[in-house]
Amino acid sequence: MFVLGTARSGTAALTRVLSLCGGALPPGMLGAMRGNPRGFWEPRAVNNLNDAILYRNGSTAIDPSLRLYEEGVFNAEEKAACTAEIGAFLNTVPAAPLVVIKDPRITLLSDVWFEAARLAEFDVVPVLSVRHPEEVIASIGKHMGASPELANALWLKYTLLAERHTRGLPRVFVEYANLLDDWRREIKRISAVLPIDLNTEDDGAIEEFLEQDLRNQRYCGPVREPFGMGWNSAVYDAMRSAARDDRWDQSVLDCVFEEYRASERAFRTAFEDSREHVNSMSFMFFRPSLLKLTRGVAAMAHRRRGTWA
Numbered sequence: 001m002f003v004l005g006t007a008r009s010g011t012a013a014l015t016r017v018l019s020l021c022g023g024a025l026p027p028g029m030l031g032a033m034r035g036n037p038r039g040f041w042e043p044r045a046v047n048n049l050n051d052a053i054l055y056r057n058g059s060t061a062i063d064p065s066l067r068l069y070e071e072g073v074f075n076a077e078e079k080a081a082c083t084a085e086i087g088a089f090l091n092t093v094p095a096a097p098l099v100v101i102k103d104p105r106i107t108l109l110s111d112v113w114f115e116a117a118r119l120a121e122f123d124v125v126p127v128l129s130v131r132h133p134e135e136v137i138a139s140i141g142k143h144m145g146a147s148p149e150l151a152n153a154l155w156l157k158y159t160l161l162a163e164r165h166t167r168g169l170p171r172v173f174v175e176y177a178n179l180l181d182d183w184r185r186e187i188k189r190i191s192a193v194l195p196i197d198l199n200t201e202d203d204g205a206i207e208e209f210l211e212q213d214l215r216n217q218r219y220c221g222p223v224r225e226p227f228g229m230g231w232n233s234a235v236y237d238a239m240r241s242a243a244r245d246d247r248w249d250q251s252v253l254d255c256v257f258e259e260y261r262a263s264e265r266a267f268r269t270a271f272e273d274s275r276e277h278v279n280s281m282s283f284m285f286f287r288p289s290l291l292k293l294t295r296g297v298a299a300m301a302h303r304r305r306g307t308w309a
Contacts, residue, residue, distance in 0.1 A: 001196070002113065003102035004166070005129035006158035007061075008139035010176030013210065014129050015041040015102040017179065020206050021187055021198040024096035026089075035143040038209065042103045045089055050105035053082050053112075061105050062146070064153035065268050066261050068108065079112055086116035098196060107158050110165040125194050126166040130159075130239045131176040133223060133232045152226050153264075159235055160257045163242075167250075170194050175243035180210055189245070229263075231256045 001023060003015045016039065019025050026043040033040075054060055057078070059068050067073065074082075093099045099122070106113050114124045133155050140151035172193040179186045184200060191198045200206070223233040234252050241248035 001098060001100045001125045001127060002106055002110070002117075003100065003127050003129060004107045004110065004162040005104065006107075006131075006136055006140075006155050007104045008136050008143065009104075009129045009131040009155075009158075010174075010179060011102055011104060011129045012036060012039065012041050013176065014127065014174055014179060015100055016209055017183055017187070017206055018100045018127070018190075018198070020202050020209070021200055023098045023100035023198075024094040025100060026093045043089075043101070045092070046101065046103045047105070049085055049089060050103055050109060053085070053109060054105065059108070061108070062144070062150070062154060064150060064157055065264055066157070067268070070265075074112075079115075082109070082112040083116045083119065086113055087120055090116060090120045090122065098198075104158065107162045107165075110161070114165075114169075124169055125196065126162075126169055126171045127190060128162050128166065128171060128173045128239075128242075129176060130173050130236075130243045133236055134221070135176075149226055152232065156231055156235060156256075156260060159239060160253060160260065163239065163253055164257060173239060173242040175240060178243060183210055229259065231260065 001018065003011050003018070005011045015025075019041065025041065026046070028044045030040045030042045030044050030047060032038060051061070054063075054068075057068060057073060059065070093101070110126075117124050133152065136155045137148050137151040140146050140154065141148060144151075146154070170193070172190050174186050174190065183206060184203075187198050187200055190196070223236055225232055234256050238248040238250075238252055
């Protein structure tokens, strides 16, 4: 079982509850920190592996672009290498009916993770964590120091990819607020939809873990749109409906994804082009002092033509 979603979207709480309901966790967990005092429930080996794959392909966990999904980035050789590396990790997980693996970066690399899991003869069952974008943006800003714009772009990217890359698989959407309000109901939903056997007998440990102070960011207002495109509300409405088992329109997410991809690629190209010019030797000629001198010389040279004063 893979727990997917944006960082700070409730993936840690969901993973821990699933583990207390019978899911086995890999060894070597990332320990608790001030920003997450109850633990991340992520294997350090998975963090390191995903960081290495992203880095050698020109990306990171906080890259808002979709460069990884452009044609030619992951060629057959790179996919085979990634699959082999992930497969080596999967050989270390406990031999149990249900193994729960969580690292938000898997959302970015789900194709190779799912393929490696299948080759290792695991059944792939994704659980997607859903949370109000304003709460995620505020939490990322507080704990990672990211601007609201970057945090928003990351929420959009991770949420869209989590949904898009799990189509055709048995999957379930779980909203963080719903998990805190009634975890038994959500565990029952997961068991019914996937279907898998989850044991809720250790309810005391779960209740203690899910104390209400676990939710530091609370937002009940309308979804804000810093990019001015209506993307946040469209995506959150769809994901929230999915987490309530209501009907939702997949084509809405397709539309947002294509608009985000086109806009992101265009701005990225413009920014990269600008950066190349800034870093080139020709940039020295754009120094204000040289530009002033150049314009003065040009004025003297063209004065006779009547177009320069």
